[in-house]
Amino acid sequence: xxxxxxxxRMLDGEMGVAISKCMExxxxxxxxxxxxxLIPIKSAQIAGVSYYTVGESIFSFLDIFSNEGVKVKVPxxxxxxxMDLLKWKDMGITKKFANKQKKIIxxxxxxxxxxxxxxxxxLIGNEPAFGDHLSWSESSAVSxxxxxxxxxxxxxxxxxxxxxAVLGLTSDYGLHKDENRVPKIMIDVQTDIKHFSDYSALGYxxxxxxxxxxxxxxxxxxxxxxxxxxxxxxxxxxxxVAHFHVENQTPESKFVDLKSVNEKIVFSEEDKRKTYSIFHxxxxxxxxxxxxxxxxxxxxLDIIYSYIKDKSLRPNIEFWVFSSRKKLETEVSEKMIQKLxxxxxxxxxxxxxxxxxxxxxxxxxxxxxxxxAAFYLTRKGKTKVNLQSLExxxxxxxx
Amino acid sequence: xxxxxxxAIVEGKVESPAVVSPISISFLExxxxxxxxxxxxxxxxxxxxxxxKIFVFPGSxxxxxxxxxxxxxxxxxxxxxxxxxxxxxxxxxxxxxLADITLVDKPDTDIISCIKTGDIIAIDTSxxxxxxxxx
Numbered sequence: 001x002x003x004x005x006x007x008x009r010m011l012d013g014e015m016g017v018a019i020s021k022c023m024e025x026x027x028x029x030x031x032x033x034x035x036x037x038l039i040p041i042k043s044a045q046i047a048g049v050s051y052y053t054v055g056e057s058i059f060s061f062l063d064i065f066s067n068e069g070v071k072v073k074v075p076x077x078x079x080x081x082x083m084d085l086l087k088w089k090d091m092g093i094t095k096k097f098a099n100k101q102k103k104i105i106x107x108x109x110x111x112x113x114x115x116x117x118x119x120x121x122x123l124i125g126n127e128p129a130f131g132d133h134l135s136w137s138e139s140s141a142v143s144x145x146x147x148x149x150x151x152x153x154x155x156x157x158x159x160x161x162x163x164x165a166v167l168g169l170t171s172d173y174g175l176h177k178d179e180n181r182v183p184k185i186m187i188d189v190q191t192d193i194k195h196f197s198d199y200s201a202l203g204y205x206x207x208x209x210x211x212x213x214x215x216x217x218x219x220x221x222x223x224x225x226x227x228x229x230x231x232x233x234x235x236x237x238x239x240x241v242a243h244f245h246v247e248n249q250t251p252e253s254k255f256v257d258l259k260s261v262n263e264k265i266v267f268s269e270e271d272k273r274k275t276y277s278i279f280h281x282x283x284x285x286x287x288x289x290x291x292x293x294x295x296x297x298x299x300x301l302d303i304i305y306s307y308i309k310d311k312s313l314r315p316n317i318e319f320w321v322f323s324s325r326k327k328l329e330t331e332v333s334e335k336m337i338q339k340l341x342x343x344x345x346x347x348x349x350x351x352x353x354x355x356x357x358x359x360x361x362x363x364x365x366x367x368x369x370x371x372x373a374a375f376y377l378t379r380k381g382k383t384k385v386n387l388q389s390l391e392x393x394x395x396x397x398x399x
Numbered sequence: 400x401x402x403x404x405x406x407a408i409v410e411g412k413v414e415s416p417a418v419v420s421p422i423s424i425s426f427l428e429x430x431x432x433x434x435x436x437x438x439x440x441x442x443x444x445x446x447x448x449x450x451x452k453i454f455v456f457p458g459s460x461x462x463x464x465x466x467x468x469x470x471x472x473x474x475x476x477x478x479x480x481x482x483x484x485x486x487x488x489x490x491x492x493x494x495x496x497l498a499d500i501t502l503v504d505k506p507d508t509d510i511i512s513c514i515k516t517g518d519i520i521a522i523d524t525s526x527x528x529x530x531x532x533x534x
Contacts, residue, residue: 025496029489032408048464057432057471061497137463157463159493380428 001030001171002037010167018070022163029160030171039172042128042151043075044165045121045136046113048158050082050355051100061159062107065166070111073168077116077126078108079138080295082356084348085117085325091348092358113165117350118324120229120295122149125326130251133176135164139240140233140294140372146243148228150251152176155242175243181252182260183245185210189219191269195389196300197369199223199230201275202267204371207239216245216253216261223249226297230370233294237372279374279387285316288363289397290353291390292322293373298331300390301347305340307394313344317397318363325349343398353377367393401531404507407524408487411501413480414521417514418452420444425461426468426490435477444516450477453520456484457511459491469494481522483510483529503529 003011011023026038048054082101083093093101109115116124119138128134128151136142137156145151154174156164164170174180193202199220206215215235223231223246235241245253291304301321313319321340328337328349337347353359353368354376360383367386368374374385388396422442424430429439435450450472459465469491472478481501482491495502501522506529514520514531521530 021497025493028408028496029492032487032492047462048467053427053462053464054467055432055471057467057474060474061467061470155463157466157489157493159463159466159497160489 001027001035003027007038016068016070018065018068019166021064022166025160025163026167026169026171030173033171033173035171035173037172038169039133039176040168041074041135041164041170042132043077043126043134044072044161045077045079045134045138045141046108046158046161046165047079047137048162049079049104049108049117050351051097051104052082052357053355054104058104062104065111066107070166072112072165074165075126076113076165077118077121078105078113079117080119080351080355081105081117083351085350087348090346091356092362097357116324116326118295118326119352120324123225123295123297123327124324124330133170135161135170137161139236139242140229142242143232143236143244144229146175147232147245147250148225155236155240181214181243182257183214183216184260184262185213186216186218186258186261186264187267188264189217189267191267191272193220195369195391196227196230197371197387197389198272199227200234200369200371201272201387203231203234204238204375205267205271205275207235207237207241211239212241214243214245215241216247216256216258218247220246221248224299226299229294234371237375275371276387279371279378279385281378281384282365282367282386283384284365286365286367286397287317288359288366289317289319289393290322290359290366290368290373291320293352293354293368293370295327295352296321296323297327301332301336301340303390304345304394305336307391308343308398311398314397314399319345319397320353321345321347322352323347323349367396369393401513403510403529403531404527405483405503405529406505407503407527408492409495409500409502410524411481412523412525413453413501414519415451415453415480417455417516417518417520418444418447418449419511419514419516420454420456421511423458423460424456426459426465426494427462429461430468430472432468432471433475433477435472435479448477449479452479453481453483453522454479455510455514458485459488463490465490466494466497469500470497473498473500483522485510
């Protein structure tokens with residue numbers, strides 16, 4: 001790989017151990033993928049924040065950076081943590097966990113990383129521009145950055161994204177190259193896709209069946225970013241799909257050469273029904289509704305309220321909604337939050353049902369409208385999940 | 400004694416008993432970073448330690464936070480001496496670089512069927528080979 005004189009000096013350790021380790025990571029990964037150079041990035045989105053997912057190992061790793069007071073070179077944002085930073089006691093998080101969690105976040109803040117604690121940085125004023133090179137790591141954010149915004153990022157591992165943030169560089173391979181962004185499979189959606197959970201089911205089905213391949217969807221005209229984020233998140237979870245095109249919707253779909261498509265598949269009513277039936281597992285009483293994977297927007301909250309405004313939550317059911325703190329503070333009125341809370345809905349920020357330990361520990365029968373959440377919550381086999389639309393959920397748990 | 404040609408990603412010269420996973424491994428939630436024991440219940444190696452062993456596995460899956468688990472194994476003194484796989488992907492590469500654990504891939508032979516758990520394996524990345532010395 002070609003390195004500038006300055007990059008070589010960074011690799012050789014002249015700027016310290018941390019910089020050298022970061023260079024070693026991105027150069028080696030680049031070389032294994034036949035990259036011939038490093039390229040500058042506009043931003044980094046960093047996973048590996050929740051103490052529940054990273055455990056004790058994270059501290060010795062982050063010491064590499066704190067020992068030398070290393071700062072990031074580009075705007076960098078954090079993925080969700082394992083708890084709401086203010087309302088962690090309401091979630092049932094222990095003080096020990098909270099202390100560990102705060103310590104992890106402090107390491108990142110000391111490096112100059114912003115405390116966004118969200119999987120949806122693009123919903124809080126950080127939309128990437130078309131063609132921007134990025135190093136993002138949260139799999140749904142990667143998918144949306146590539147697909148919905150036409151920016152360019154590989155699905156970076158947590159350490160790689162952090163290394164890139166520190167250097168302001170990534171290696172030029174994979175989805176940074178136009179030739180690797182073309183679809184090979186066309187999905188003709190021939191069933192009604194309306195609810196967030198429908199988009200999520202479609203994404204789950206696609207990822208499960210066509211692991212890793214870039215799709216071109218037909219039949220999803222007039223979809224919003226909130227709907228597309230459900231689609232992108234589900235296919236990233238079930239099939240590591242990092243990029244996609246939607247006809248008449250996504251920016252690259254206009255230029256894409258459909259000659260590269262060698263398989264055309266129909267997504268039918270039957271496919272949709274079968275996907276929902278995978279996540280139709282609850283045989284006992286529902287104990288939790290979990291919404292907000294990816295983090296909800298103001299629109300989601302309006303929709304929820306429209307369904308439940310004349311009803312009340314059934315007893316012995318908790319209803320949790322996860323969003324980002326900034327979204328809530330800037331776009332959702334105090335009044336709306338009070339109205340939802342008066343219905344028994346708890347709104348948590350900075351975290352979600354996937355990266356917080358408490359959801360799996362406390363609840364056994366969970367309804368969600370996210371196939372990504374359903375996928376992760378059921379992976380260990382102890383939690384039962386139903387995938388349903390917000391409308392169905394509201395009818396079921398409110399009376 | 401059998402020799403297998405490999406590609407070296409993180410250099411090293413080690414000799415240890417092998418632990419061979421027949422299925423892909425998720426380091427996050429699949430290996431306990433405190434003890435080095437495999438905790439994925441779907442894996443036939445459930446309960447087996449990879450500490451101080453050469454860990455042979457077909458591929459990796461799961462969260463990219465898995466790299467920190469590999470690093471954590473090293474910090475906790477329970478790391479494998481080397482990692483051997485078909486096609487090392489970024490989770491494993493990043494973890495091995497951070498932890499400085501010998502990592503090789505692209506073997507010219509089917510490692511999962513020809514290496515058995517307990518076989519003594521010698522890796523010398525300067526020669527680009529693995530030697531299998533049966534137990």
